[in-house]
Amino acid sequence: MESTNASTANFPGLLKPARPVGFTGYGAYVPRYRLPNSEVARIWTDAKGGPVKEKAVTGPDEDVITMSIEAARNAIARAGISPLLLRAVWIGSESHPYAVKPSSTVVAEAIGASPHIQAADLEFACKAGTEAIVAAIGLVGSGMADYAMGIGMDTAQGKPADALEYTAGCGGAAYIIGPAEDALCLIESTYSYVTDTPDFWRRAEQKYPEHGQRFTGDPAYFKHILAAAETMMEASGTKASDYQYAVFHQPNPKFPQRAAATLGFKPEQISTGLLVPVIGNTYAGAAIIGLTAVLDVAQPGDRILMVSYGSGAGSDAFSLVVTDKILERRDRATKTADYIARRTPIDYGNYVRYRGKLALR
Amino acid sequence: MEIPRHWRLKQQRYALVGEVCPHCEGKIFPPRDVCPHCSGEAKTPYAFSGRGEVYSYTRISDGPAGFEESAPYTIALVKLEEGPLVTAQLTDLGGQPVDIGMPVEMVTRRIRSDGDERGMIVYGYKFRPVMAAQA
Amino acid sequence: MxxxxxxxxxxxxxxxxxxxxxxxxxxxxxxxxxxxxxxxxxxxxxxxxxxxxxxxxxxxxxxxxxxxxxxxxxxxxxxxxxxxxxxxxxxxxxxxxxxxxxxxxxxxxxxxxxxxxxxADVDAALAQTLDSDYELMAGLTPVAQAALVMRRYMHTYNVAHEAFAPVAVNGHARAANNPNAMFRKAITVEQYRSAEDQVSPLNLYDIAPxxxxxxxxxxxxxxxxxxxxxxxxxRITGSSVVTDTLALHDRQEMLAWYAAAFSIERACRQAGIMPQDVDFFEYDDACSIYAALSVEAAGFARRGTGCEFIAAGSLPVATMGGQKGRGNSLGGSGVYQAVEATLQLRGQAGKNQVPGAKRALIHNLGGAAATAISHVLEL
The missing domain is CATH 3.40.47.10 (Thiolase/Chalcone synthase)
Structure with a gap:
C-alpha cells in the first residue's frame, strides 16, 4: 500500500472550518419492514447462508424523499431551531426518486425550510451523505450560514440473487450543522481521501449496480477507509484508544470489523454503531446512521471517529467530540434503536412488491 | 397531468398546514376560504402537530385509478388533537389491527403518481400508529 | 283541483x-x-x-x-x-x-x-363526487366513505352489522316484483349475514349495484x-334541496345527517304535513347505512334505531326495491323514485302496491348526504 499518511511532504492538513462548528441536531430513519437473509437464501441458494440477519425494507409508499423528511424532522426536533434558520438542505443518495427533479427541494418544502436556502442532491456513491455534511461544514464554518442540513439516505439497490441482495437496505440519517456553541457534538476536523477506484457502479438507467467481487476489498474499501482514518489520527495526534466509539462504512459486518482491528480499535468501540447486521447496508446512509446510534447513547466528552466509504468516490473521516447538550436533546425525537425495534418481517414476495420489482404494466 | 393543483396544495399535503382563524382562533384543516366556526375570513397558516386518533376506518382492496398499485390500503378519518377530522390513509401498519381511538401520527409519504409511472410523484400526509415510547 | x-x-x-x-x-x-x-x-x-x-x-x-x-x-x-x-x-x-x-x-x-x-377509471369517475383535493387524493371512494360512516355508526350506537339486513332483504324482495329492477331475486337474512365482505364493514349486500x-x-x-x-x-306538493359539507371530515356531527333532516322537514312543511303522514318512504339506499340514517333524519326513528324501524315494517320503504334491488343508476335514481312513487299513488305498483297509498315522501342523496333532495307526492 502506497503511503498516504499525514507525514508525506505534500499532505495539506486536515479540513478545519474558520469558525468552530458541530452537529446541533441529528435524526435517523429506518423503515418498518425487514427482509431476513433466510428469505433471500430460501429463494436463491436452497437456504444456504447470508452475511447479515436481516435488512430494512421500505413500505410501498416510501422513498429517499419520504425517509429524508422524517429524518430531517427528527434532526430539527433535536436541534430545537426553526427550520427557517437552515440555509442549506443537501441530500446524498444513490436512490433519488427522480433522474431529474430534486429530492432536496421537496424535503426542504416539507420541513418548512424553503425558500431562502441552498438545496442540492448529491450522487457520490455511498459517500454522498458525508460529502453533504462536509459541504455543510464549509458553509457554516465559513460564516456564510448559521445552520445547514446534510442528509444521507438510500433505498439501496441489489440485483435479485446477487450477493448485494442480502444486504442492500433502506434508511439513513439527517444532520444539522451549526455553530460549535450550540452543538451537541463538535466536529473537530474532517479529512477526505478520494481516488478513482472502480469497485462498484451503476450505469445510467440501469436498475441494479455491478460490483468487482473481491476487488471491493483491499484496493477499494480498505485502502480508502484506512488511509482516511490513519491520516486523521496521525494529523490530530490521536490513537484508537482516544476514541470511545468508531463508526465505519458497513457494507457487511466483516469489512468494518477488520478495518477497526487493523486500526487498533476493540470490538466494543465499534459495536454500538455497527447496524449492518440488523438493517443492512444503507449505502449513503450506512456510516451516518451508525453515528446516530452512537449519539443516542454517548456521554459528554466522548470522542468518536467516523469514516465513510463510497465506491469510486473515496472516504471521509470525521473526528467528533460529544458535548453536554446531548443529554437534553437526544430524547426529543425517536431514537435509532426504537426504529430498529419497530420491525415487521416480510417474505420475499412482499419484498419484491414493496421494492417495486414487479412489472405491473 | 394535474401539475398545477398538486403544486398549489403542496404545503397542506407535505406538512399538514391548515389555518387558524384570526377572529375566533378555530383550527381549520383542510384550509377554507371562510372559517366554519365564525364565518370570518380564514387565511392565517397553521401547522398541525400531526397527532390524532382514528375516528373511523375501512379497507380498500379495489383502488380507483391512480391507487390500483396502493391497494389494499386502509383509509381513515383521523381526529387531530387540535380538533379537525382529516381523511387519510393509514400506513406502516405491518399487519397491526386498527381500532377506533388508536393513536396515530402524521408522516409524509408517496400518495400516487400523477398519471402513469412517467408522471410526477405526489407526496402527502398519511398517518401511522404512534411509534413506541422513546426510551 | x-x-x-x-x-x-x-x-x-x-x-x-x-x-x-x-x-x-x-x-x-x-x-x-x-x-x-x-x-x-x-x-x-x-x-x-x-x-x-x-x-x-x-x-x-x-x-x-x-x-x-x-x-x-x-x-x-x-x-x-x-x-x-x-x-x-x-x-x-x-x-x-x-x-x-x-x-x-x-x-x-x-x-x-x-x-x-x-x-379503475370508472371507480375514479364515481369518486369525483368526493372532495377531490382532500378525499379523492387520499384514495377514498364513495363506497369507502359510506363504510367510514357505517363503522362510526356501529361504534357509536353499538349496532351489529346484521342489524342492517332488513335494508337489503326488503330491497330484494320488492325488486323481485319490479319488472324494471336489476336484480329480481329475493334474499334471506342468512344470505346477507354470510355475504362476502367488500369494503368493511360493508358487505356485498350493503352496496347497491x-x-x-x-x-x-x-x-x-x-x-x-x-x-x-x-x-x-x-301532484308535487313539497320540494326541497339542502346541502351540507361536501367532505365527510368537515361535518360538525357526522351521524346527524343534517341535510337530509332539513330537506325532509322543509318539503313536508311546504306540503303541510308531518313526515309521519306519508304512506310510504322512498329512501336513498346507495349503501344500507344511508337508509338507516335517512329514516332517522325523517324522524321515523331515534338515532341509532333506523335499522329497527326498517325491520319493524310499519312504514313501507323502498317499495319497488330501492337502489339496492332496482339498481343504482346514479343520476337516474332520483327520477326512478318519482316514477315509482307515481305508480304507487296511481295504484299501478303490481305486487308491490301499498294499499290505499295517497301520499309519498321521496328522498335522494348526493354523496354522503352532501346534497339531500326531498319531494312530497300526493294524489
Missing amino acids: NSEVVIAGVGQVPVGEHYHLSLRSLAAKAMLAAIHEAGDIRPQAVFAGNMLAGTLSRQSNLGALLTDNINLRGVEGTTVEAAGASGAAALRLGYLAIASGYIDSALVVGVDKYTDSVG YGDGAAAVLLIHSDKLEKKPDHPLV
Whole structure:
C-alpha cells in the first residue's frame, strides 16, 4: 500500500472550518419492514447462508424523499431551531426518486425550510451523505450560514440473487450543522481521501449496480477507509484508544470489523454503531446512521471517529467530540434503536412488491 | 397531468398546514376560504402537530385509478388533537389491527403518481400508529 | 283541483348493463315513454339529471343532445348535476320552473350510462363526487366513505352489522316484483349475514349495484293540461334541496345527517304535513347505512334505531326495491323514485302496491348526504 499518511511532504492538513462548528441536531430513519437473509437464501441458494440477519425494507409508499423528511424532522426536533434558520438542505443518495427533479427541494418544502436556502442532491456513491455534511461544514464554518442540513439516505439497490441482495437496505440519517456553541457534538476536523477506484457502479438507467467481487476489498474499501482514518489520527495526534466509539462504512459486518482491528480499535468501540447486521447496508446512509446510534447513547466528552466509504468516490473521516447538550436533546425525537425495534418481517414476495420489482404494466 | 393543483396544495399535503382563524382562533384543516366556526375570513397558516386518533376506518382492496398499485390500503378519518377530522390513509401498519381511538401520527409519504409511472410523484400526509415510547 | 304542478306521464328503462344502448338511446326510451303516457305533450323544457356522462361517455351538454335526439329541437334544455341526487335536482328545477309560472310543462329525465367505460377509471369517475383535493387524493371512494360512516355508526350506537339486513332483504324482495329492477331475486337474512365482505364493514349486500338507467317524468301545470290522461294525476306538493359539507371530515356531527333532516322537514312543511303522514318512504339506499340514517333524519326513528324501524315494517320503504334491488343508476335514481312513487299513488305498483297509498315522501342523496333532495307526492 502506497503511503498516504499525514507525514508525506505534500499532505495539506486536515479540513478545519474558520469558525468552530458541530452537529446541533441529528435524526435517523429506518423503515418498518425487514427482509431476513433466510428469505433471500430460501429463494436463491436452497437456504444456504447470508452475511447479515436481516435488512430494512421500505413500505410501498416510501422513498429517499419520504425517509429524508422524517429524518430531517427528527434532526430539527433535536436541534430545537426553526427550520427557517437552515440555509442549506443537501441530500446524498444513490436512490433519488427522480433522474431529474430534486429530492432536496421537496424535503426542504416539507420541513418548512424553503425558500431562502441552498438545496442540492448529491450522487457520490455511498459517500454522498458525508460529502453533504462536509459541504455543510464549509458553509457554516465559513460564516456564510448559521445552520445547514446534510442528509444521507438510500433505498439501496441489489440485483435479485446477487450477493448485494442480502444486504442492500433502506434508511439513513439527517444532520444539522451549526455553530460549535450550540452543538451537541463538535466536529473537530474532517479529512477526505478520494481516488478513482472502480469497485462498484451503476450505469445510467440501469436498475441494479455491478460490483468487482473481491476487488471491493483491499484496493477499494480498505485502502480508502484506512488511509482516511490513519491520516486523521496521525494529523490530530490521536490513537484508537482516544476514541470511545468508531463508526465505519458497513457494507457487511466483516469489512468494518477488520478495518477497526487493523486500526487498533476493540470490538466494543465499534459495536454500538455497527447496524449492518440488523438493517443492512444503507449505502449513503450506512456510516451516518451508525453515528446516530452512537449519539443516542454517548456521554459528554466522548470522542468518536467516523469514516465513510463510497465506491469510486473515496472516504471521509470525521473526528467528533460529544458535548453536554446531548443529554437534553437526544430524547426529543425517536431514537435509532426504537426504529430498529419497530420491525415487521416480510417474505420475499412482499419484498419484491414493496421494492417495486414487479412489472405491473 | 394535474401539475398545477398538486403544486398549489403542496404545503397542506407535505406538512399538514391548515389555518387558524384570526377572529375566533378555530383550527381549520383542510384550509377554507371562510372559517366554519365564525364565518370570518380564514387565511392565517397553521401547522398541525400531526397527532390524532382514528375516528373511523375501512379497507380498500379495489383502488380507483391512480391507487390500483396502493391497494389494499386502509383509509381513515383521523381526529387531530387540535380538533379537525382529516381523511387519510393509514400506513406502516405491518399487519397491526386498527381500532377506533388508536393513536396515530402524521408522516409524509408517496400518495400516487400523477398519471402513469412517467408522471410526477405526489407526496402527502398519511398517518401511522404512534411509534413506541422513546426510551 | 288547485292549480298545481302534476306528473302527467312517466317512463323508465330497466336498470342494468345495456351495452347495446347509448346514453342518448337510453334516455330516449324513458323520455318518449313519459311524453307518450302524458298524452303526447311536447314539453317546453327538458331538465336532464346526469352525474357522469362527461367522464364515462365523454359527453357534455346533454340538454342539447337529448332534446335533439328525439326531435325536440328548439325547446329549453339543460343538464343538472348533484352527484347521486342529480335526478332529484332535475326534478326540483322542473318543478320550480313550472311552479314559478315561467313555463307550463317540463320533461325531467335522469340518466347515466355507467357501462360506457370499464376498469379503475370508472371507480375514479364515481369518486369525483368526493372532495377531490382532500378525499379523492387520499384514495377514498364513495363506497369507502359510506363504510367510514357505517363503522362510526356501529361504534357509536353499538349496532351489529346484521342489524342492517332488513335494508337489503326488503330491497330484494320488492325488486323481485319490479319488472324494471336489476336484480329480481329475493334474499334471506342468512344470505346477507354470510355475504362476502367488500369494503368493511360493508358487505356485498350493503352496496347497491351500479347500472345503466334512465327514468323520466313529464311535469305540467294542472291548469295547462288540455286533455286529462287515463291515469290519476300525481301532484308535487313539497320540494326541497339542502346541502351540507361536501367532505365527510368537515361535518360538525357526522351521524346527524343534517341535510337530509332539513330537506325532509322543509318539503313536508311546504306540503303541510308531518313526515309521519306519508304512506310510504322512498329512501336513498346507495349503501344500507344511508337508509338507516335517512329514516332517522325523517324522524321515523331515534338515532341509532333506523335499522329497527326498517325491520319493524310499519312504514313501507323502498317499495319497488330501492337502489339496492332496482339498481343504482346514479343520476337516474332520483327520477326512478318519482316514477315509482307515481305508480304507487296511481295504484299501478303490481305486487308491490301499498294499499290505499295517497301520499309519498321521496328522498335522494348526493354523496354522503352532501346534497339531500326531498319531494312530497300526493294524489
